[in-house]
Amino acid sequence: MSANASQLERLTFFSDAVFAIAITLLIIEVHVPHLETRDDQAYWQALQGLQPSFMGFALSFLVIGALWVAHHRVFGMLVDYSAAVMWPNMLLLMTVAFMPFATALMSSNPMARVPELVYAGTLLVAGSLQRMVFAAALRPPLVRTDIAPEHVVATRWRSLGLPTAALLSLIGAWFAPGWNNLLLLTIPLFVRLFYAIGLRRTQRLQLAAEN
Amino acid sequence: MSANASQLERLTFFSDAVFAIAITLLIIEVHVPHLETRDDQAYWQALQGLQPSFMGFALSFLVIGALWVAHHRVFGMLVDYSAAVMWPNMLLLMTVAFMPFATALMSSNPMARVPELVYAGTLLVAGSLQRMVFAAALRPPLVRTDIAPEHVVATRWRSLGLPTAALLSLIGAWFAPGWNNLLLLTIPLFVRLFYAIGLRRTQRLQLAAEN
Amino acid sequence: MSANASQLERLTFFSDAVFAIAITLLIIEVHVPHLETRDDQAYWQALQGLQPSFMGFALSFLVIGALWVAHHRVFGMLVDYSAAVMWPNMLLLMTVAFMPFATALMSSNPMARVPELVYAGTLLVAGSLQRMVFAAALRPPLVRTDIAPEHVVATRWRSLGLPTAALLSLIGAWFAPGWNNLLLLTIPLFVRLFYAIGLRRTQRLQLAAEN
Amino acid sequence: MSANASQLERLTFFSDAVFAIAITLLIIEVHVPHLETRDDQAYWQALQGLQPSFMGFALSFLVIGALWVAHHRVFGMLVDYSAAVMWPNMLLLMTVAFMPFATALMSSNPMARVPELVYAGTLLVAGSLQRMVFAAALRPPLVRTDIAPEHVVATRWRSLGLPTAALLSLIGAWFAPGWNNLLLLTIPLFVRLFYAIGLRRTQRLQLAAEN
Numbered sequence A, B, C, D: 001m002s003a004n005a006s007q008l009e010r011l012t013f014f015s016d017a018v019f020a021i022a023i024t025l026l027i028i029e030v031h032v033p034h035l036e037t038r039d040d041q042a043y044w045q046a047l048q049g050l051q052p053s054f055m056g057f058a059l060s061f062l063v064i065g066a067l068w069v070a071h072h073r074v075f076g077m078l079v080d081y082s083a084a085v086m087w088p089n090m091l092l093l094m095t096v097a098f099m100p101f102a103t104a105l106m107s108s109n110p111m112a113r114v115p116e117l118v119y120a121g122t123l124l125v126a127g128s129l130q131r132m133v134f135a136a137a138l139r140p141p142l143v144r145t146d147i148a149p150e151h152v153v154a155t156r157w158r159s160l161g162l163p164t165a166a167l168l169s170l171i172g173a174w175f176a177p178g179w180n181n182l183l184l185l186t187i188p189l190f191v192r193l194f195y196a197i198g199l200r201r202t203q204r205l206q207l208a209a210e211n
Helices: A003-029 A040-049 A051-075 A083-108 A113-137 A149-158 A161-175 A179-210 B003-029 B040-049 B051-075 B083-108 B113-137 B149-158 B161-175 B179-210 C003-029 C040-049 C051-075 C083-108 C113-137 C149-158 C161-175 C179-210 D003-029 D040-049 D051-075 D083-108 D113-137 D149-158 D161-175 D179-210
Strands: none
Touching: A003 A051, A003 A083, A003 B003, A003 B083, A003 D003, A003 D051, A040 A051, A040 B113, A051 A083, A051 A113, A051 A149, A051 A161, A051 A179, A051 B003, A051 B083, A083 A113, A083 D003, A083 D051, A113 A149, A113 A161, A113 A179, A113 D040, A149 A179, A161 A179, B003 B051, B003 B083, B003 C003, B003 C083, B040 B051, B040 C113, B051 B083, B051 B113, B051 B149, B051 B161, B051 B179, B051 C003, B051 C083, B083 B113, B113 B149, B113 B161, B113 B179, B149 B179, B161 B179, C003 C051, C003 C083, C003 D003, C003 D083, C040 C051, C040 D113, C051 C083, C051 C113, C051 C149, C051 C161, C051 C179, C051 D003, C051 D083, C083 C113, C113 C149, C113 C161, C113 C179, C149 C179, C161 C179, D003 D051, D003 D083, D040 D051, D051 D083, D051 D113, D051 D149, D051 D161, D051 D179, D083 D113, D113 D149, D113 D161, D113 D179, D149 D179, D161 D179
16 A cells, blocks of 8 residues: 555544544433433423434434545545645534534524524535535545546535535524524435536536537 | 445444444443442442443443444455445444433433333344345345355344344333343344344255256 | 455454543543632642542553553454454453443542442453453464464463452452552563563473473 | 554554544533523523633644644654554553543633643643654654655654644743633744754755765
């Protein structure tokens, strides 16, 4: 294994570890109820009271999971990395590490505007930083030669999906705090849409170059 | 190392990290007693009061450990993975990350029905998701060629062991909350039983094909 | 990389992760004082009150560190592992994951007998399990061929050092709780002593075989 | 991969894991406010009250991040390591694991002298230990042969940057607690300065040797 590949692997590894820790730490912000009774009804009610925490846990797990899957996909396309990737990636990890706080703030204060703004804002920052990392990473000499150039361009485009959905959710948080999280369901749609746009663009450029 | 092998390795790594963090976080839900005395008897009593927490810690450590050992065994049989593995695996990890909560809920409220139902239900979900991941992963072109096909089939069968025992424990939680966890001791039995069934099935099919 | 080497690597990796998490979690049991004053004296006193916690943190960090260094040394001598290593190793990891609790119990109740017994007992269990893991791991076909057999035997012997010192500390905890931890300073001495004994033994056996 | 390279990789891995866990644990010391109102103003005030915690989180994330980036750079230059690296590295990791405590102590008691002294002191210890680790690691037979000797010397010199800035911050903490952290902004300057000094020194020596 070349020295560069080994350094890339270690950067990847460190990032993976931070993603894995942040995603698993989400659960320790869900406080365990301790009841002095054995009445079933009391327990069901206690669990129902935790519903915002469960939903926050699941939502953030899926969002951090999606961030990791994208990171995994993009870094798997690389043979090397430029120094310009290091610090944007570190700031992305900082935002990911902040997610357990943003999640708990939202879950502990359900349907309140400011916590929802903070949560959607954190996602917007994470998505924008990831977009920046991918743009710096996916440059010609750093990408594996067996990957089609239009796929590289389209992969860069698809990273606009999360920040777009997060921006919508941020705006929505002002008008309908809590419900705005439903807008995050559009993430897969936007990702596919931007991927298709990126693919079409490069194909049009290639056609133009051929004529 | 090929690009696919490297991507598989990173998926494996991320999964390992979540398993390792969840299994180690179990201990922080065991609350440390702080006594103002130096009387030995008071300490022994305090530790005895923690017995449900110690048992929950040990039980969950062994269950998550067993989930990891199975994951380790199956992913060690692969040379590549299909995209269909990614999200079921992510949901499996979410369930594993949820285990410290389910464990603490059960330990803080010993012998109560609802916490036991939640705990056994979490195991059932984890076992079913793992079964799904393994079924998607153990497909012909993705498996190492030096592994006997009947072993692959039997490995898929054995993953029915945990969800079966978890289902029994879930039913048992209704009638004898707390004691139902003893049913989890049948996990190794069911695993062996299903492995033997799987092995016999393929051998019968092979015999039929040869005749 | 062969399939066996890759599986060994993953087992090593999972163990490393649990060691790393347990060693880093030690700090979250040290509770941060929050004073309403800016008087220097009050802060120094608050920090002095945390002295048992600082000492527990440092002691456990060094002990888990030493367990990891030994694990690192022994697993670095292997080319493969037997199934007999898997579950003793998992129980060793369980004991390591238990260390933050044992440490906090001791630190929160300084100089009390029962917490000291629990702490020393945990070390004794960890040391004994590690001894078991190493004995199962360091067997002829599993060890790298470029390692001298007498070094293998001596490495197995040196793993008696930690359980011996832990046993002394356990006995000492009964008579002089708190001070017994000083006996753990003998760990490096016992490790060297047993290593020398192991080396001499094999040399005597080799001489006897040559004559 | 040679046995030495594999052992070096595992040491690197363990270090990475501790860095990643410590950096992600920083967030759990930021306590989530739980308000009974939906008044926006109350939330903004609660978040403003957390400002010292947010700043401590960001500062420590960047400092631990910088420590990791330097560790990553230096260990990427190695082909092997001497036993003399192991324990200074373990003590460095202990200091890194202590950072979440030092950060929370500073954040919970903003502008107080003793917590600022403890924080700057922790950085000074971490920087000095890292300097020690790098000096032991960057020795001729252990360094990759394709790296210019003057780059190795300059890399050793640059590791004086963090302890120098930390020392200034420690002195500053006595006179202007809180504001002294601004001195940490000089870290990149000192790192570059010492790197340049190291480079010039070796070049002068090389010139002298040639004449």
